[in-house]
Amino acid sequence: MKNISILGSTGSIGTQTLEVVRSNPEAFRVIAISGNSNIDLLQSQIAEFSPKYAAVYDEKKSMELKHRLGNIDTKILCGMDGLIEISTIEEVDILITSVVGNIGLLPTLNAIKAKKTIALANKETLVTAGEIVMKEALDNGVKIIPVDSEHSAIFQCLEGCNIKEVKKLILTASGGPFRGFNKEELIKVKSSEALKHPNWSMGKKITIDSATLMNKGLEVIEAKWLFGVMPKEIDVVVHPQSIIHSMVEFIDGSLLAQLGIPDMKLPIQYALTYPKRIESSSGGLDFEKYSKLTFEKPHRESFPCLDLAYEALELGGITPAVLNAANEELVLQFLDNKIGFYDIPNRIEKAMNKFKGIKNPYINDIIEADKITREYINKSF
Numbered sequence: 001m002k003n004i005s006i007l008g009s010t011g012s013i014g015t016q017t018l019e020v021v022r023s024n025p026e027a028f029r030v031i032a033i034s035g036n037s038n039i040d041l042l043q044s045q046i047a048e049f050s051p052k053y054a055a056v057y058d059e060k061k062s063m064e065l066k067h068r069l070g071n072i073d074t075k076i077l078c079g080m081d082g083l084i085e086i087s088t089i090e091e092v093d094i095l096i097t098s099v100v101g102n103i104g105l106l107p108t109l110n111a112i113k114a115k116k117t118i119a120l121a122n123k124e125t126l127v128t129a130g131e132i133v134m135k136e137a138l139d140n141g142v143k144i145i146p147v148d149s150e151h152s153a154i155f156q157c158l159e160g161c162n163i164k165e166v167k168k169l170i171l172t173a174s175g176g177p178f179r180g181f182n183k184e185e186l187i188k189v190k191s192s193e194a195l196k197h198p199n200w201s202m203g204k205k206i207t208i209d210s211a212t213l214m215n216k217g218l219e220v221i222e223a224k225w226l227f228g229v230m231p232k233e234i235d236v237v238v239h240p241q242s243i244i245h246s247m248v249e250f251i252d253g254s255l256l257a258q259l260g261i262p263d264m265k266l267p268i269q270y271a272l273t274y275p276k277r278i279e280s281s282s283g284g285l286d287f288e289k290y291s292k293l294t295f296e297k298p299h300r301e302s303f304p305c306l307d308l309a310y311e312a313l314e315l316g317g318i319t320p321a322v323l324n325a326a327n328e329e330l331v332l333q334f335l336d337n338k339i340g341f342y343d344i345p346n347r348i349e350k351a352m353n354k355f356k357g358i359k360n361p362y363i364n365d366i367i368e369a370d371k372i373t374r375e376y377i378n379k380s381f
């Protein structure tokens, strides 16, 4: 039995994590959950899983939840302090960091210091502070197990391998809803079209990131830190069927790939049961249904976010945090139909040019870079 704490239990990965728990009640026990403000869902999760703690980031909403629940055994916490508290509980074995955005950074760092295994589903943690987080994990002997399907695939392919024998990591990308679109077509696309992802059912932010290929760019940055390779050793290939979740090429020219149907519950479950595997409801591949697997190069000119991410990774320092913060704000604006598709990469590039310089940043520099970038994006255009 593993005791788990879920940072962000009301989001897409969080609810799917609870589905995995629901199917395997003998394997996992939910000690803590948290949400941003969706207290209706938190309330029903508390009723079902009886966690010892539930944290609500929004202070007012936490009061409301407390009021609604009355006298129960679940302790209700709030704010960043609450998120940090549920990340460091003594009896917890694994923290699943499934919150969206930079809000996951401090709780994750605190969990590492408390020597919790991290099932990492929060992209921003490694994108913005990869060097600091990985060093902290190494110093504390903490394992970081990726939940994202691409990194989970690479993690699985690398089991028992020597990283020195790896030539390349190859991240697969579905290409998103606008695969094959040219620039003229992309200028006109609306957020409602971007939200129709062909293969994966995900949250809104990541679905827009998939449409711009920024999602793949962020995954390239994460892969560098998770697996300790150089940026030039990470490739991206578009694979529209999303059956091969990623690959590793070795120095002898041999490749290992991990395959499966596009179902996030698989990598979530593997992260929770690692190094073991247990049965799941997913089942294997129906080869008749997926009789054709195809591959193509990403169209870097039409989707400049991918190259911007590589550039941010090369520049290092605070630049990946600037890229990430600018992207988060611009995705919100795009979702509100305030800006067009290409305003996202164009304005990210401007922010990257404006804020650079700090090498080897401390965590406070990263948090500050995040803040000033958001202000710049929201006030300057």
Ligand code: MG
Binding pocket: 148, 149, 150, 219
């Ligand atoms: Mg992914």
